[in-house]
Amino acid sequence: MSPEIKLEDAFQARIDDEQKIEPKDWMPEKYRKTHIRQISQHAHSEIVGMLPEGNWITRAPSLKRKLGLLAKVQDEAGHGLYLYSAAETLGISRDELFDQLHTGKAKYSSIFNYPTLSWADIGAIGWLVDGAAIINQVMLTRTSYGPYARAMVRICKEESFHQRQGYEIMLTLCQGMPEQKAMAQDALNRFWWPSLMMFGPRDSDSPNTEQSVKWKIKRKTNDELRQQFVDITVPQAEYLGITIPDPDLKWNEDRGHYDFGEIDWEEFWQVVKGNGPCNKERLKARVDAWEEGAWVREAAVAYSTKIKNNEVKRTA
Amino acid sequence: MNKDKNPQTPKTSKPQNHTTEWPLWEVFIRSKNGLEHRHVGSLHAADADMAIENARDVYTRRQEGVSIWVVESRNITASNPENSGELFEPAKDKIYRHPTFYELPIELKHI
Numbered sequence A: 001m002s003p004e005i006k007l008e009d010a011f012q013a014r015i016d017d018e019q020k021i022e023p024k025d026w027m028p029e030k031y032r033k034t035h036i037r038q039i040s041q042h043a044h045s046e047i048v049g050m051l052p053e054g055n056w057i058t059r060a061p062s063l064k065r066k067l068g069l070l071a072k073v074q075d076e077a078g079h080g081l082y083l084y085s086a087a088e089t090l091g092i093s094r095d096e097l098f099d100q101l102h103t104g105k106a107k108y109s110s111i112f113n114y115p116t117l118s119w120a121d122i123g124a125i126g127w128l129v130d131g132a133a134i135i136n137q138v139m140l141t142r143t144s145y146g147p148y149a150r151a152m153v154r155i156c157k158e159e160s161f162h163q164r165q166g167y168e169i170m171l172t173l174c175q176g177m178p179e180q181k182a183m184a185q186d187a188l189n190r191f192w193w194p195s196l197m198m199f200g201p202r203d204s205d206s207p208n209t210e211q212s213v214k215w216k217i218k219r220k221t222n223d224e225l226r227q228q229f230v231d232i233t234v235p236q237a238e239y240l241g242i243t244i245p246d247p248d249l250k251w252n253e254d255r256g257h258y259d260f261g262e263i264d265w266e267e268f269w270q271v272v273k274g275n276g277p278c279n280k281e282r283l284k285a286r287v288d289a290w291e292e293g294a295w296v297r298e299a300a301v302a303y304s305t306k307i308k309n310n311e312v313k314r315t316a
Numbered sequence B: 001m002n003k004d005k006n007p008q009t010p011k012t013s014k015p016q017n018h019t020t021e022w023p024l025w026e027v028f029i030r031s032k033n034g035l036e037h038r039h040v041g042s043l044h045a046a047d048a049d050m051a052i053e054n055a056r057d058v059y060t061r062r063q064e065g066v067s068i069w070v071v072e073s074r075n076i077t078a079s080n081p082e083n084s085g086e087l088f089e090p091a092k093d094k095i096y097r098h099p100t101f102y103e104l105p106i107e108l109k110h111i
């Protein structure tokens, strides 16, 4: 046996034994690369995810809603930062990570390429998009890579507020005037299918799943997580009194789960490839923010250098 | 404003150019008096003051702390996992360092 294979066996044995992998531990190159890709995609999603919601901060219907939304969006920035730090423990720099986002080399969750057309969309996002994210993230708190798992624990503690503020917005609209309820229904209509797409391709079209499960990066498959989301969410929609836009959705007594219709995978792949309604706008907003902030980053470095030099002079 | 819309502009977007990347800091937080500071994660900041301010915003948005330590990551010396054997295994067979190694009669109290 080559030494590399022995190391891989020992590594897999540690994973099977539920031991966490920490940054300085030996790991297969593919484990490192997969994590860099997955953690950075996750980080980018948190950061880009601020844009559709940020769109409504200045137009929130009340001070209470504005405070809630501001706090949520600030949390998402924090989530992005926890995750970028976790990715950096694998030996990639923050600048490289940003560069991958800005050049389109790295992906982020496609859900954020859909526009937020009305205030009800903010409710639908908190309820559905954060709801879907929570299901994925709760699973990831037990992922095998220590820094990623720890970031997930921190994130999960904060997500529940996001979902509840979203659902409360929906509830308020659904208990309001018919026009308000219609807004909530319209938002559900537009965000339902993209939310289901958040869990990724079907298991049969997801070649990486098997390895991810073996390495305990994921502990459930895309289809399992998607089913879990549907089962949890249907009664919540019923409580609101609005209709999930899927004629095939119905309870299956034998399976003990809801059956649901087929996702439009053509749309899914189009948005992943960059042809969604807002892909270009989102990326441009990120690149502009980065470039227009360059002088601030440079000035801060110049200032700290000056202070350090003065200290050296004083003590010399 | 004078904007260069080309994302390839070498000034900011090239990964090779790390001279402007702010240094990395490790953040330690005391959640309340009486407890030790605990490592919570890391962040980038141009200097120590900014690192404390950023740590406040990133790691204590919900009163998670009453005190923050920051230290530049490059100043930390860590043990190498490859040496874990020689570092930590010698303690394994020193069972005489534990109270249960010493057998005393059951009738004896408070010892």
Ligand SMILES: [Fe+2]
Residues within 6 Å of the ligand: A046, A075, A076, A079, A155
């Ligand atoms: Fe988040």
Ligand SMILES: [Fe+2]
Residues within 6 Å of the ligand: A076, A130, A133, A159, A162
């Ligand atoms: Fe969230």
